[in-house]
Each structure stands twice: as C-alpha cells, then as structure tokens.
Amino acid sequence: MSTEHTANGHGNGHGPVAADHGHDDHIHPAPTNFLKKYVFSEDHKVIGIQFLFSGLIFFVVGGLLALAIRWQLAWPWSPIPILSQALWSEQGYRMPPEFYNKLFTMHGSVMIFFVIIPLLTGAFGNYLIPLMIGARDMAFPKLNMFSYWFMWPAFIMMTYSFQVGATDFGWTAYPSGTVFHEASPGSQTGQTLWLGGLLFAGISSLMGSINYITTIIMLRAPGMKMFRMPMTVWAMFITALLQAFALPVLTSALAMQLLDRTVGTNFFVPANWSVGNGPVRVGGGQTLLWQHLFWFYSHPAVYIMILPAMGVVSDVISTFSRKPLFGYKPMVFAIAAIAGLGFIVWGHHMFQSGMNPALGATFMLSTMMIALPSAIKVFNWLGTMWGGKIQFTAAMLNAMAFVSMFIIGGLSGIFMAATPVDMHIHDTYFIVAHIHYVLFGGSTFGIFAAIYYWFPKMFGRMMDERLGKIHFFFSFIFFNGTFFLMHIIGMHGHPRRIADPTVYEYLRTTGTLAMNQFMTINALLLGATQLIFAFNFLYSLVAGPKAPNNPWNANSLEWTIESPPPHYNFATLPHVYHAAYEFSLPNADKDFLPQTEPRPLESEPLDPVMA
Amino acid sequence: MRYWHLVFAFAAVFVVGTSAYSPFAADWWLPGGPGPDYTHSVSTFGKKIDSLYILILIITGVVFIGTQIALVWATYKFADTGPNRVAQYFHGSQRLEVIWTIIPAAILVFIALYQMGTWSDIKFRTAAPRVQPIAEITARQFQWVMRYAGADGKLNTPDDVQLVNDLHFVKDRPALIYLKSGDVQHSFFLPQMRIKQDAVPGLTIPVWFDADRSGHYELVCAELCGWGHYKMRGNVTVHDTQVQYDDWMTSEIRKQSQDQLVSAPATGSSGN
Numbered sequence: 001m002s003t004e005h006t007a008n009g010h011g012n013g014h015g016p017v018a019a020d021h022g023h024d025d026h027i028h029p030a031p032t033n034f035l036k037k038y039v040f041s042e043d044h045k046v047i048g049i050q051f052l053f054s055g056l057i058f059f060v061v062g063g064l065l066a067l068a069i070r071w072q073l074a075w076p077w078s079p080i081p082i083l084s085q086a087l088w089s090e091q092g093y094r095m096p097p098e099f100y101n102k103l104f105t106m107h108g109s110v111m112i113f114f115v116i117i118p119l120l121t122g123a124f125g126n127y128l129i130p131l132m133i134g135a136r137d138m139a140f141p142k143l144n145m146f147s148y149w150f151m152w153p154a155f156i157m158m159t160y161s162f163q164v165g166a167t168d169f170g171w172t173a174y175p176s177g178t179v180f181h182e183a184s185p186g187s188q189t190g191q192t193l194w195l196g197g198l199l200f201a202g203i204s205s206l207m208g209s210i211n212y213i214t215t216i217i218m219l220r221a222p223g224m225k226m227f228r229m230p231m232t233v234w235a236m237f238i239t240a241l242l243q244a245f246a247l248p249v250l251t252s253a254l255a256m257q258l259l260d261r262t263v264g265t266n267f268f269v270p271a272n273w274s275v276g277n278g279p280v281r282v283g284g285g286q287t288l289l290w291q292h293l294f295w296f297y298s299h300p301a302v303y304i305m306i307l308p309a310m311g312v313v314s315d316v317i318s319t320f321s322r323k324p325l326f327g328y329k330p331m332v333f334a335i336a337a338i339a340g341l342g343f344i345v346w347g348h349h350m351f352q353s354g355m356n357p358a359l360g361a362t363f364m365l366s367t368m369m370i371a372l373p374s375a376i377k378v379f380n381w382l383g384t385m386w387g388g389k390i391q392f393t394a395a396m397l398n399a400m401a402f403v404s405m406f407i408i409g410g411l412s413g414i415f416m417a418a419t420p421v422d423m424h425i426h427d428t429y430f431i432v433a434h435i436h437y438v439l440f441g442g443s444t445f446g447i448f449a450a451i452y453y454w455f456p457k458m459f460g461r462m463m464d465e466r467l468g469k470i471h472f473f474f475s476f477i478f479f480n481g482t483f484f485l486m487h488i489i490g491m492h493g494h495p496r497r498i499a500d501p502t503v504y505e506y507l508r509t510t511g512t513l514a515m516n517q518f519m520t521i522n523a524l525l526l527g528a529t530q531l532i533f534a535f536n537f538l539y540s541l542v543a544g545p546k547a548p549n550n551p552w553n554a555n556s557l558e559w560t561i562e563s564p565p566p567h568y569n570f571a572t573l574p575h576v577y578h579a580a581y582e583f584s585l586p587n588a589d590k591d592f593l594p595q596t597e598p599r600p601l602e603s604e605p606l607d608p609v610m611a
Numbered sequence: 612m613r614y615w616h617l618v619f620a621f622a623a624v625f626v627v628g629t630s631a632y633s634p635f636a637a638d639w640w641l642p643g644g645p646g647p648d649y650t651h652s653v654s655t656f657g658k659k660i661d662s663l664y665i666l667i668l669i670i671t672g673v674v675f676i677g678t679q680i681a682l683v684w685a686t687y688k689f690a691d692t693g694p695n696r697v698a699q700y701f702h703g704s705q706r707l708e709v710i711w712t713i714i715p716a717a718i719l720v721f722i723a724l725y726q727m728g729t730w731s732d733i734k735f736r737t738a739a740p741r742v743q744p745i746a747e748i749t750a751r752q753f754q755w756v757m758r759y760a761g762a763d764g765k766l767n768t769p770d771d772v773q774l775v776n777d778l779h780f781v782k783d784r785p786a787l788i789y790l791k792s793g794d795v796q797h798s799f800f801l802p803q804m805r806i807k808q809d810a811v812p813g814l815t816i817p818v819w820f821d822a823d824r825s826g827h828y829e830l831v832c833a834e835l836c837g838w839g840h841y842k843m844r845g846n847v848t849v850h851d852t853q854v855q856y857d858d859w860m861t862s863e864i865r866k867q868s869q870d871q872l873v874s875a876p877a878t879g880s881s882g883n
Contacts, residue, residue, distance in 0.1 A: 098838035170835045176812045177795035184837040270813025275794040287812050327703035354811040357734035361727055368723040372716050379711045385685040387699035392615045404619050407678050411671040418667055420660045420729040424805040427798060427833040480622050488633045493802030495833045498841035504829055584698040610703035
C-alpha cells in the first residue's frame with residue numbers, strides 16, 4: 001500500500017487508498033425526504049443507529065424471556081407474575097413444559113441473532129468503520145441499507161412464531177427433533193419460521209460483512225495504513241472475514257433443514273426413521289451432519305460476538321488509561337489467531353455426540369490452543385492499564401468488567417476443552433455459565449462500554465456519567481450473582497434445558513435449590529438495573545448536555561469532527577500520521593495526539609514490532 | 612470514585628469464596644468433597660475425571676487470582692488522582708509478549724497431552740472392555756428402553772428382557788451397553804459416574820462404565836429431546852455381587868413371562 005502523499009490535502013496521489021473517484025469533488029447532498037433520510041437511509045450512521053435501536057428493543061425481549069426461565073428454575077411450576085395470568089389461567093397458572101423449552105430456545109436465538117451480533121457488527125460496525133478509517137460512507141451504501149432491512153423479515157418471522165407456537169428444540173436445532181413435525185409442538189410451523197428468520201438474518205450479516213471488508217480495504221483515508229487502524233476497526237475487519245467464510249455453511253445447513261422439513265429431502269434423516277408414531281421416512285441421511293455444519297458457523301459465531309467487543313475494549317482502555325495500547329500489533333495478531341483457530345475448533349461442541357473420539361482429541365488440541373491468543377489479549381489489556389492514569393468513566397468501568405469477566409469465561413473454557421472433564425460438564429449449567437461469562441460478562445459489557453463511549457458522537461449529547469456508574473455497579477454485582485453459581489451447580493451435574501430440576505434426587509437438595517433461587521433473585525435485580533440504563537439512554541437522547549467534538553480526548557478520527565458527524569462525515573478527507581494510541585507523549589502540551597496531527601519531530605521512532 | 616478497585620476485588624473474592632465453599636456444602640458430592648457419604652465419584656473414570664478437574668482448577672485458579680490481583684492493583688495504583696499523576700509512554704515489550712505467549716502455551720500443551728490418555732480410555736472403541744454387553748438401551752421420548760441380555764447373557768436372543776428406566780449392573784465390573792435412539796437425539800448421562808454419551812438417531816454407540824460402590828443412582832437425559840425432556844429420568848441400581856444381579860434378573864424374567872403370558876421360558880441353552 002502506498003503511503004506517499006502530497007500535502008495538498010485533496011485526496012490525490014495516495015495510491016490506491018482514496019484516489020479513485022475524487023471524493024472531495026462531489027459530496028452527495030443529504031436526502032431531504034424523510035423516508036430516504038431516516039427509514040430507507042443509505043447513510044452508514046443512520047443504519048448503525050437503526051441496528052442499535054432494534055438491537056436494544058430485542059435485548060429487552062430476550063431479557064424478559066431469560067427472567068421467565070430463571071423463575072421456573074427457582075420455583076418450578078409456580079405462577080409467573082403477569083405471564084401466568086395472561087396465558088395459563090385455565091391450566092392452573094402453570095407453565096406447560098414445552099413453553100419452557102420455547103423460552104430458552106427463543107432467548108438464545110434472539111440474543112445471538114438479534115441482539116449481540118447486530119449490536120456489535122450492525123450498529124457499531126456500521127457506525128464506526130467509515131468514521132474511524134476516514135471514509136465518507138460504506139463502499140456499498142445501498143447494500144448496507146438492504147443489510148438492515150433484511151433483518152426485518154427475520155424479526156417478523158421470529159416474533160410471529162410466538163403466535164403459532166415458537167420452536168422449542170433449542171437454538172442449536174438438532175435433528176431429528178427439528179425435522180420431524182411430530183417431535184414436539186414447536187417442530188411444526190415454529191421451526192420453519194425459525195429457519196426462515198435465520199436465513200434472512202444470515203443474509204443480512206453476509207451483506208454487512210462484504211461491505212465492511214471492501215470498505216476497510218478500499219476506503220481508508222490517506223495515511224491510514226492497515227497498521228494504523230484502531231483496534232475496533234481491526235476487530236470488525238477480522239469479524240467480517242469470519243462471517244464471510246463461515247456464514248455460507250450455516251446458510252446451506254438452514255436451507256437443507258428447510259428442505260428436509262418442507263419437500264421431503266433426507267439430509268438429516270436416518271434410514272427408515274419415524275418420530276412420535278409419525279409416518280416412516282425413507283431417510284438415508286445423517287443427523288450428525290447438521291451438527292458439523294451448524295457448529296462450523298456457530299463456533300466462529302461466538303468469536304463474531306466477542307471480537308468486536310475486544311476491539312472496542314482495547315480502544316476504551318487505552319483512551320481512559322491515557323496510555324498507548326500495550327502491544328498493538330500483537331493484539332492484532334492475537335485477534336487474527338483467534339479467528340484462524342476459530343475455524344478448526346467447532347468439534348468441541350460435539351465431544352459427546354458420537355463423533356469419532358479420535359477426532360475429538362484433535363479438536364481438543366486446537367481448542368486448548370485458542371485459549372492462548374485470548375490470554376495474550378488479557379495480558380496486553382492489563383499491560384495497557386499498568387502505569388497509566390486511569391479515569392473511571394462509565395465506559396472504562398464496563399471495559400474493565402469485560403477484562404475481569406472474560407478471564408473467567410476464558411478459563412472456564414479450559415475445563416470443557418479437556419475432553420474427559422467435558423464428559424461430565426457437557427450439557428450442564430457449567431456450559432451455560434461459560435457462555436454467559438463470555439457473552440454477557442464479555443460482549444454485553446463491551447456493548448455497554450461502546451454505548452457509553454460513542455453515545456456523544458452518535459447523538460451529540462452526553463449520557464449521565466453518575467447514572468452510568470450506578471448502572472455499571474449494580475450490573476456487575478448482579479451479573480456475578482446470577483451467573484457464577486451456574487459453574488457450581490453445573491459441576492454438580494445440573495443439566496441445562498430442563499424445566500424442573502427437582503425431578504432428580506441429586507438436584508432436589510437444599511444447596512442446589514437455594515443456589516437456583518439466589519441466581520434468580522440476582523437475575524431479577526440485574527433486569528431491574530437495566531431500567532437505569534434505559535432511562536439514562538432515553539433521557540440523554542433528548543435532554544443530555546450537548547457533547548463537544550472530543551469529550552474523552554481520544555485520538556481516532558471520529559473525534560476530529562462534530563458530534564453528531566455531518567452528512568458525509570469529513571468535509572476534507574483527513575490525513576493520518578500514526579495509530580490512534582499516542583497518549584501521554586513526553587513533553588507534549590496535552591496528553592493525547594489525534595491521528596491527524598504528526599508526532600513531534602524530536603520524538604523517538606515508534607517500535608516497529610509493538611506499535 | 613477512588614474505590615472502584617474494591618468492586619473488582621469483591622467480584623474476585625466472591626468467585627474464589629463460593630468455589631472454595633461449595634465442596635463443603637451439605638449436599639455436595641462433586642468432585643470429591645469431604646462429606647461422609649457420596650464423598651467421591653463412584654467410578655474408575657469418574658475419579659480420573661475428578662482429579663483432572665482439580666488439576667485444571669488449580670492451574671486456572673492460580674491464573675485467575677494472579678490476573679485479578681494485577682487488575683485490582685492496577686486499578687488502585689494507577690488511578691487518576693490528579694494532575695501530578697502522569698501516565699507512562701510506552702508501546703509494549705517484546706520480552707513480555709514472548710514470556711506470556713510461551714508460558715501459557717506450554718501449560719496448555721501440557722494439559723492437552725496430559726489428559727489424552729484418560730479420554731482414549733473412556734471413549735476410544737479400542738479401549739472397550741472385552742465383555743458381553745449387559746443391555747441395549749434405546750432412548751425414546753421420554754423413556755429409556757432397556758433390553759437386557761437375559762439368562763443366556765447374549766443380546767438379540769428370545770430370552771431378552773425388556774425394562775424401562777431401570778439400569779442394573781454389578782459393582783467393580785465393567786458394564787458395557789449399546790446406546791441407540793428411537794426417535795430424536797438424547798444423551799445418556801450418569802452424573803455419579805461422570806459418563807455422558809449422546810444417543811444419536813441411526814447410530815449404535817458402545818458405552819462402558821463401572822461403579823465401586825453399590826446403591827441407587829440416577830440416569831439423566833442430558834440432551835434436549837422435547838417437551839418431556841426434564842422428566843426423562845432413569846433409576847440406576849448397582850448390585851454388590853453377580854449373584855444378586857442374577858437373582859434380580861431371574862425375578863424380572865419371571866415377572867415378564869407372567870405379565871405377558873408369552874411362552875418364552877428361559878432356554879438356558881448357553882448354560883451361562
């Protein structure tokens with residue numbers, strides 16, 4: 001990539017970076033029509049905010065589903081406030097067991113496909129990538145618009161499926177239960193709608209990822225070398241690559257299951273098979289095939305859900321430690337290593353599945369090794385804070401919570417990577433604890449950090465820091481109260497996805513019951529704490545104090561323009577001189593140095609390996 | 612504002628404290644708690660799995676405590692206390708990167724290699740005990756159909772005995788079963804023996820286990836299998852001696868022939 005540039009500041013002569021069609025010469029005027037401006041917008045900022053709002057709305061839905069799950073586990077079959085009155089007044093206010101299965105199936109599906117992935121890649125990916133690399137929009141604005149609106153058929157199908165009996169075979173949708181309509185109430189129309197919804201959500205992600213990759217490769221501002229991009233952009237870039245290569249496999253698997261269900265193909269149906277006294281199908285397929293295809297996407301999906309948050313957290317920690325990111329390039333390589341290894345660990349979801357145990361041993365090795373880049377990242381975050389001048393903003397606290405909780409989520413992964421230990425904890429609450437330490441303790445605290453950090457840029461108003469800290473404090477406490485004990489009951493053998501643990505003698509004990517109740521009370525409090533966040537978010541949206549351009553004294557490009565950024569972002573394309581982490585330069589008049597300002601001539605050259 | 616390190620410290624203490632306390636809780640039996648009853652896993656594999664678990668718990672515990680102390684200390688020591696505090700300007704250290712890459716890598720490779728043998732002993736088909744299977748177990752919505760070898764000790768003969776949700780085997784002897792599914796996916800889980808194996812439609816999977824103490828245990832379905840998944844429970848009885856097991860089998864055979872009025876008397880042809 002050419003890095004030479006002329007000093008005329010008109011975007012000429014920058015090699016392939018931005019010389020294509022003279023950006024400066026024709027800035028498209030902003031649309032004036034309401035529909036084109038706010039609804040079917042092609043502006044990456046509006047699309048990002050659309051993803052943000054729909055993601056947060058579904059966060060509420062997914063959270064309420066989780067609370068109903070917790071209620072049932074703590075007090076099995078006792079009436080759930082509101083829900084029981086509304087739905088089961090004729091059945092003695094008891095939740096039917098298949099409804100419990102619907103709850104966790106939809107909780108997982110909604111949180112993964114409608115909340116975490118769209119919030120991280122959809123909302124923050126869209127909003128931040130062009131701003132942080134100094135571009136005026138995505139490479140394909142119209143495709144970007146489609147990527148949002150393709151989510152809507154998914155939203156509608158999944159929401160409508162509650163009306164006809166939502167699917168109840170888990171978000172993993174293992175056949176043959178999901179292929180045979182007789183297997184369970186949710187295996188009828190609900191499962192078809194689920195498959196259709198996921199197909200749309202997947203296509204939306206694919207369109208987004210193609211856009212991100214192209215934008216990052218083609219539209220970087222002059223001087224924005226790959227190794228000057230903020231970690232957030234690096235993480236989004238690698239995430240987009242993961243999506244682009246893994247999603248086609250899930251898409252084909254979804255199509256195959258849909259065909260199995262609707263036109264009688266037999267990809268996942270064993271020979272001469274029937275379920276629930278239904279008609280015998282000729283079969284000839286393999287149910288394990290689904291698991292391979294599903295996890296080939298869905299394991300990388302876990303990294304799709306955590307890598308962008310890692311990027312965000314790196315930027316936030318560096319900014320609020322007022323210190324350069326420790327080991328910028330090793331951090332990039334660690335993310336790349338996680339992504340690369342992420343493609344060869346899917347089998348660790350299948351250790352007990354009947355897959356050849358020898359194959360399990362190889363997946364065990366790759367799974368152990370993927371802990372390594374994660375560990376390197378943690379050490380680098382700690383190294384970034386070490387010797388800094390830490391400012392405890394709401395964003396910083398959430399980012400630190402990410403580090404602290406991701407350590408637990410990462411370390412518990414080693415237990416299940418060890419195949420013999422996994423024999424016992426597989427399909428127990430230990431796994432549920434692990435995934436929530438990664439996806440709530442990690443990704444969700446990362447999302448909170450991102451919202452607190454970029455809210456001023458997105459909406460031109462500041463969020464209330466005091467409320468932000470109160471929200472963080474209680475979220476952090478109740479999060480641990482909700483999820484940590486799951487490790488313990490999991491090691492005690494408490495299976496996941498069972499509506500009533502008291503069926504089993506070894507779970508009908510005071511310790512396990514009390515722990516389940518303790519977790520549920522914490523979950524209810526955790527849910528209530530989010531009301532503080534909702535109030536802060538909505539109130540600040542309309543009445544927060546006006547945000548300056550650079551409220552956090554950060555270095556990356558989005559802070560050099562107004563809050564919120566104008567249509568087309570940059571009046572003149574910025575010129576970038578260094579990575580975004582030049583904080584606390586010795587003998588400087590301020591403790592930060594925006595990417596658009598060159599480093600002082602007398603400063604020592606940057607370490608070529610680390611920075 | 613100045614006390615945020617305490618919040619992170621509190622979480623770490625909570626995590627360590629609950630983990631340390633849990634084996635002492637009254638109803639605890641995993642893994643290897645100090646209580647008088649159910650004090651250990653009852654199977655050979657279970658003990659290996661538990662010791663592996665404890666090894667990993669120690670390694671990860673040390674890492675956890677170390678990183679949390681670093682985090683809390685950094686939060687306390689390097690807090691923004693005013694204009695006098697100046698952040699250091701450095702971009703990293705190659706030496707540190709190398710150290711904290713190689714040491715964790717070595718530990719992870721050690722764990723990976725160390726446990727390989729246990730895994731192959733429990734699951735590799737070449738490690739299956741050379742004994743006659745005691746039963747063929749077919750998981751269906753929502754019960755475990757168990758077809759025992761009957762008096763001749765051989766499966767798929769006319770004297771096979773069919774029972775539901777009732778697993779019997781003898782102490783201190785490897786028990787081999789063939790696991791199948793009759794409809795959707797299930798998972799055969801003996802928590803006290805630390806054994807888990809999915810029952811997969813279309814596959815027949817051998818599973819083996821033992822127990823060093825007689826008594827009653829539970830069989831759990833660990834893979835979501837439909838609305839009744841939560842109650843797909845089986846009883847497990849471990850007999851002290853083969854004689855007791857045979858007596859039980861004889862009574863079951865008698866019961867079955869009375870119940871069904873079928874003329875399938877124990878042939879005893881194999882003289883087993």
